[in-house]
Amino acid sequence: MGLELKPSKTKISHTLETHDGNTGFDFLGFNIRQYRVGKHHGAKSSTRVILGFKTLIKPSAENIKIHLRKLGETVESHNSAPQVALIKRLNPIIRGWSNYYSSVVSAETFSDCDHCFFEKLKRWAYRRHPMKNRTWIMRKYWHTKGNDNWVFSTREGENPLEMARHRDTKIVRFVKVKGNRSPYDGDLIYWSSRLGSHPEMPAEKVYLLKKQKGRCTYCGLHFQDGDLLETDHIIPKSKGGKDNRDNKQLLHRHCHDLKTVKDATGTQDKRAIGERSRMR
Ligand SMILES: [Zn+2]
Numbered sequence: 406m407g408l409e410l411k412p413s414k415t416k417i418s419h420t421l422e423t424h425d426g427n428t429g430f431d432f433l434g435f436n437i438r439q440y441r442v443g444k445h446h447g448a449k450s451s452t453r454v455i456l457g458f459k460t461l462i463k464p465s466a467e468n469i470k471i472h473l474r475k476l477g478e479t480v481e482s483h484n485s486a487p488q489v490a491l492i493k494r495l496n497p498i499i500r501g502w503s504n505y506y507s508s509v510v511s512a513e514t515f516s517d518c519d520h521c522f523f524e525k526l527k528r529w530a531y532r533r534h535p536m537k538n539r540t541w542i543m544r545k546y547w548h549t550k551g552n553d554n555w556v557f558s559t560r561e562g563e564n565p566l567e568m569a570r571h572r573d574t575k576i577v578r579f580v581k582v583k584g585n586r587s588p589y590d591g592d593l594i595y596w597s598s599r600l601g602s603h604p605e606m607p608a609e610k611v612y613l614l615k616k617q618k619g620r621c622t623y624c625g626l627h628f629q630d631g632d633l634l635e636t637d638h639i640i641p642k643s644k645g646g647k648d649n650r651d652n653k654q655l656l657h658r659h660c661h662d663l664k665t666v667k668d669a670t671g672t673q674d675k676r677a678i679g680e681r682s683r684m685r
Pocket of ligand 1: 622623625626657660
């Protein structure tokens, strides 16, 4: 394509373990490499041949180091500040960092970080009270919550402030995009139902698409790009149905017509037919 690679930003590396340790590569704070695994866990080639490894994306060692250093410096700059101030400063750092890695293989890293940082906080606490014994200190800064006896939190006031922990971040693994899809293919329906948001589609419609997993609830078929979609009130408003998201569904226009007739039959309520709202 006529593009040139910048040598300083280019690295050629094996992705599976090698004798010299030059394995995998870091990109935007993620480490990408392949690990040898048993035959039941490995990836398969397109011809179903077992490859004997799988690809894992994890937080990079370099970024873990930087993050822990930042936490450490924050603690040190709060040597004489109250616990509440320290927690308020730490929480956004911990949550922000964990969120960035919440879609990759991070659980182990998260609990390592918590463990490492616990040691740091212990030193912070001991230093503040050189004349007190360690049990007294631990009881002052760590409290029990549920099954956990080691929650770094305040006890003052009505609602104690807790420090966020890396391992409390839920890990949601990435859902692989279908092979022939591209975000630039203009298929709003596929991308909206997959992502739950789309810049070119109204929020309510995206919400419904995601909830319905991209299918018309009347005929059960997947919506195709270019289909005419309409919002239907599951219980018609004329029968007391509410005008909120829970009472709405997306239908093909022709399915909507069929449903509206069905809703109206028996009651002969003509208003039901005029009740549609067009979104496209
Ligand atoms: Zn339909």
